[in-house]
Amino acid sequence: MEKHIVLLPGDGIGPEVTKAAKNVLQSVADRFQHTFTFESHDIGGVAIDNHETPLPEDTVEAARKADAIFLGAVGGPKWDQLPGHMRPEKGLLGIRKQLGLFANLRPVKAFQQLLHASPLKHEVVAASDLLIVRELTGGLYFGEPRERRNNGKAVVDTLAYERREIERIVEQAFQSAQVRRKQLTSVDKANVLESSRMWREVVEEKKEKYPDVRVEHMLVDAAAMKLVTNPSYFDVIVTENMFGDILSDEASVLTGSLGMLPSASLNETGVGLYEPVHGSAPDIAGEDKANPLASILSVAMMLKHSFGMEEEAEQVEAAVQEVLDEGYHTADIDLVGGTVVSGSELARRVVDQI
Amino acid sequence: MEKHIVLLPGDGIGPEVTKAAKNVLQSVADRFQHTFTFESHDIGGVAIDNHETPLPEDTVEAARKADAIFLGAVGGPKWDQLPGHMRPEKGLLGIRKQLGLFANLRPVKAFQQLLHASPLKHEVVAASDLLIVRELTGGLYFGEPRERRNNGKAVVDTLAYERREIERIVEQAFQSAQVRRKQLTSVDKANVLESSRMWREVVEEKKEKYPDVRVEHMLVDAAAMKLVTNPSYFDVIVTENMFGDILSDEASVLTGSLGMLPSASLNETGVGLYEPVHGSAPDIAGEDKANPLASILSVAMMLKHSFGMEEEAEQVEAAVQEVLDEGYHTADIDLVGGTVVSGSELARRVVDQI
Ligand SMILES: CC(C)[C@H](C(=O)O)[C@@H](O)C(=O)O
Ligand SMILES: CC(C)[C@H](C(=O)O)[C@@H](O)C(=O)O
Numbered sequence: 053m054e055k056h057i058v059l060l061p062g063d064g065i066g067p068e069v070t071k072a073a074k075n076v077l078q079s080v081a082d083r084f085q086h087t088f089t090f091e092s093h094d095i096g097g098v099a100i101d102n103h104e105t106p107l108p109e110d111t112v113e114a115a116r117k118a119d120a121i122f123l124g125a126v127g128g129p130k131w132d133q134l135p136g137h138m139r140p141e142k143g144l145l146g147i148r149k150q151l152g153l154f155a156n157l158r159p160v161k162a163f164q165q166l167l168h169a170s171p172l173k174h175e176v177v178a179a180s181d182l183l184i185v186r187e188l189t190g191g192l193y194f195g196e197p198r199e200r201r202n203n204g205k206a207v208v209d210t211l212a213y214e215r216r217e218i219e220r221i222v223e224q225a226f227q228s229a230q231v232r233r234k235q236l237t238s239v240d241k242a243n244v245l246e247s248s249r250m251w252r253e254v255v256e257e258k259k260e261k262y263p264d265v266r267v268e269h270m271l272v273d274a275a276a277m278k279l280v281t282n283p284s285y286f287d288v289i290v291t292e293n294m295f296g297d298i299l300s301d302e303a304s305v306l307t308g309s310l311g312m313l314p315s316a317s318l319n320e321t322g323v324g325l326y327e328p329v330h331g332s333a334p335d336i337a338g339e340d341k342a343n344p345l346a347s348i349l350s351v352a353m354m355l356k357h358s359f360g361m362e363e364e365a366e367q368v369e370a371a372v373q374e375v376l377d378e379g380y381h382t383a384d385i386d387l388v389g390g391t392v393v394s395g396s397e398l399a400r401r402v403v404d405q406i
Numbered sequence: 407m408e409k410h411i412v413l414l415p416g417d418g419i420g421p422e423v424t425k426a427a428k429n430v431l432q433s434v435a436d437r438f439q440h441t442f443t444f445e446s447h448d449i450g451g452v453a454i455d456n457h458e459t460p461l462p463e464d465t466v467e468a469a470r471k472a473d474a475i476f477l478g479a480v481g482g483p484k485w486d487q488l489p490g491h492m493r494p495e496k497g498l499l500g501i502r503k504q505l506g507l508f509a510n511l512r513p514v515k516a517f518q519q520l521l522h523a524s525p526l527k528h529e530v531v532a533a534s535d536l537l538i539v540r541e542l543t544g545g546l547y548f549g550e551p552r553e554r555r556n557n558g559k560a561v562v563d564t565l566a567y568e569r570r571e572i573e574r575i576v577e578q579a580f581q582s583a584q585v586r587r588k589q590l591t592s593v594d595k596a597n598v599l600e601s602s603r604m605w606r607e608v609v610e611e612k613k614e615k616y617p618d619v620r621v622e623h624m625l626v627d628a629a630a631m632k633l634v635t636n637p638s639y640f641d642v643i644v645t646e647n648m649f650g651d652i653l654s655d656e657a658s659v660l661t662g663s664l665g666m667l668p669s670a671s672l673n674e675t676g677v678g679l680y681e682p683v684h685g686s687a688p689d690i691a692g693e694d695k696a697n698p699l700a701s702i703l704s705v706a707m708m709l710k711h712s713f714g715m716e717e718e719a720e721q722v723e724a725a726v727q728e729v730l731d732e733g734y735h736t737a738d739i740d741l742v743g744g745t746v747v748s749g750s751e752l753a754r755r756v757v758d759q760i
Contacts, residue, residue, distance in 0.1 A: 136603070139597065141597050145598070170527075171526050171527060171530045171634050171635050171636075172525050172526060172527070172634075173524075173525060173526065173527055176525045192546075192565065192598075192599070193598055195562065198599070198600045199600060200600065200604070204569065205568060205569050205570075206566065206567065206568045206569060207566070207567050207569070207600055207601045207604045208549065208564055208565065208566045208567075208600070208601070209564075209565040209599045209600055209601050210562055210563075210564055210565070211546065211562065211563040211564070211565065212560065212561070212562045213560065213561050213562075214556075214559060214560045215558065215559050215560065215561070216559075241648070241651075243493065243495050244499070244546075244547055244648075245546070245552070245563045246552045246553060246554065246561055246562070246563055247561045247562070247563045249490070250554070250561045272651075272652055273651050273652055273654075273655035274655070276630070276652045276653070276655050276656040277655050277656060277658065277659045279656075280525050280526075280634060280656060280659050280660065281525050281659050282525075294595070294598075295652075297595075297626075297627050298626055298627055298630045298649075298652055299630070300627075301627035301628070301630050301631050302630040302631060302633075302634060302656065304631065305631045305634050305635050306634065
């Protein structure tokens with residue numbers, strides 16, 4: 053197959069991990085006789101520096117034409133004092149919205165080798181394997197009005213949804229649950245929010261179409277507790293944008309392997325933006341220390357979700373597991389008896405396995 | 407001193423733990439020569455049963471005249487299918503709003519005897535001692551509009567604040583920090599929400615008045631992570647109503663002692679509503695199994711925050727610690743080598759210590 057991939061390296065360690073992702077994609081193309089073409093564009097801080105906007109028009113244009121997008125990371129202290137519309141994360145929020153990337157998939161899985169770095173007791177976290185499906189282009193992030201009022205004496209933000217926006221994310225979550233352990237937890241605050249009551253109705257309606265999936269509703273405060281006390285309880289969680297932001301970050305630290313977590317953000321046509329969950333880590337940028345595995349696992353998600361290449365995706369995941377099994381890792385990870393290597397060396401070892 | 411206390415036992419185990427709270431208050435009055443008078447009113451499910459509303463007018467009237475209010479718990483499966491305005495938690499939301507109880511104080515402290523029940527590793531959680539100051543009468547909980555639109559095809563909720571509402575909760579948090587370890591973490595989502603940007607401005611403005619307090623801003627997603635990875639990092643956290651709901655419940659399970667956690671909700675005149683953090687636990691209601699210690703520690707908060715009785719409050723806290731040290735506990739808690747007793751027996755032992 054031929055696929056065209058837009059790379060958005062961004063800031064900090066973004067370019068390093070993007071290079072690793074590209075190398076892995078190239079090795080998959082070689083091994084499985086695909087043709088992947090690449091083009092790079094600016095986003096975030098580097099785009100502010102080069103084009104005076106965190107999201108240049110031609111970045112959006114290129115992304116629209118791509119079969120998939122890979123993003124490294126955005127942000128850093130250099131741009132922290134700029135006004136709101138000139139902040140690197142506006143680039144990220146902008147591309148999500150402009151490409152309609154409404155479904156953010158964030159899997160959290162325990163790697164047995166890394167569990168000792170978890171803040172949780174081994175028996176609490178060991179069996180964890182969950183997926184958070186976060187609505188990404190609506191809710192409290194984008195609702196209007198969001199403004200000062202009454203001469204600056206008051207302020208409002210708005211949590212807004214169209215019913216069909218809730219429907220499509222709920223459908224996505226049911227479909228994700230079907231290819232996993234078939235258990236869906238819909239998280240809301242239906243005892244307080246009208247939007248949550250609509251959310252619950254939509255879930256109740258849609259569940260008729262997915263009789264093989266067990267569904268339950270859980271309040272967001274209860275979910276925040278249960279993620280800590282019993283993370284292995286969950287299979288798929290679906291929730292509103294801001295709830296999803298909080299819960300997915302809470303979930304990301306449970307297994308002790310934040311540097312390992314991938315993510316996918318999909319639109320209605322299956323085009324997706326893939327990025328590691330970790331940030332731009334400006335403190336170690338340029339030192340070839342960054343852990344490329346979250347990016348490489350994001351590539352596996354790309355192969356599966358945007359290209360339908362199941363076998364290729366499994367190959368990439370198996371290669372990562374193999375390299376971990378051999379004890380290789382970057383300095384962010386503490387692996388008993390392992391060997392610390394540079395980020396590029398670790399990526400090369402994954403490529404060799406493919 | 408003479409103080410008049412309104413008791414709102416509510417549902418499930420609410421009446422049992424309220425009785426324990428009342429007995430402890432009475433023993434404090436005896437020991438320290440105060441006069442505490444009591445009157446009880448309905449709220450929540452029991453109010454729905456008796457008065458067809460979760461918050462009867464005379465409950466509000468009585469609460470308005472009280473020096474302090476104690477609430478047991480509200481809710482239960484019996485009322486779960488009722489329409490929104492007839493749900494037990496509407497009683498709780500209503501009394502918060504009508505009495506202007508804007509400052510919710512939720513301390514989380516590790517009890518060494520109970521740490522083994524924590525989901526976190528001992529070294530991660532052992533030193534934890536934090537206070538969440540949650541805004542309780544504004545934000546996403548109460549903003550208008552909150553409604554269906556466009557023939558049910560859309561929905562909105564609103565996160566609204568007046569600047570002075572942010573100011574008073576931020577002041578409360580600075581004052582709480584001053585009598586603790588003098589470190590304040592203001593939690594927001596300033597990279598997305600306009601209300602969070604105003605929140606940050608207010609904190610920056612107010613900090614001039616409290617030069618002895620160290621202040622930092624943290625994004626809510628980062629705070630959700632750090633509560634799990636390093637809870638002892640925090641002293642006082644101040645945040646918006648919904649963020650506070652999520653983070654304080656997340657925090658409540660860290661130390662393995664949910665049955666031990668008290669809370670206070672204060673208004674501008676210092677009148678407060680005190681309640682245990684745990685719920686109504688309908689499954690064990692009426693069996694004299696409920697742990698009264700969260701309620702008794704809520705009484706300690708009442709003595710301190712509403713009555714200015716520091717010494718009395720410390721006496722109550724010391725009595726709880728003493729009973730734990732002697733190994734007595736209810737069945738919800740698993741204390742190695744301890745003795746399981748009924749809720750009323752445990753409360754009696756605390757009273758004996760006072
Ligand atoms: C950078 C920020 C705007 C973003 C978000 O809140 O969505 C990030 O936290 C994330 O989760 O991708
Ligand atoms: C019962 C519910 C409305 C309430 C809230 O969300 O405030 C509860 O979760 C709490 O934290 O006191």
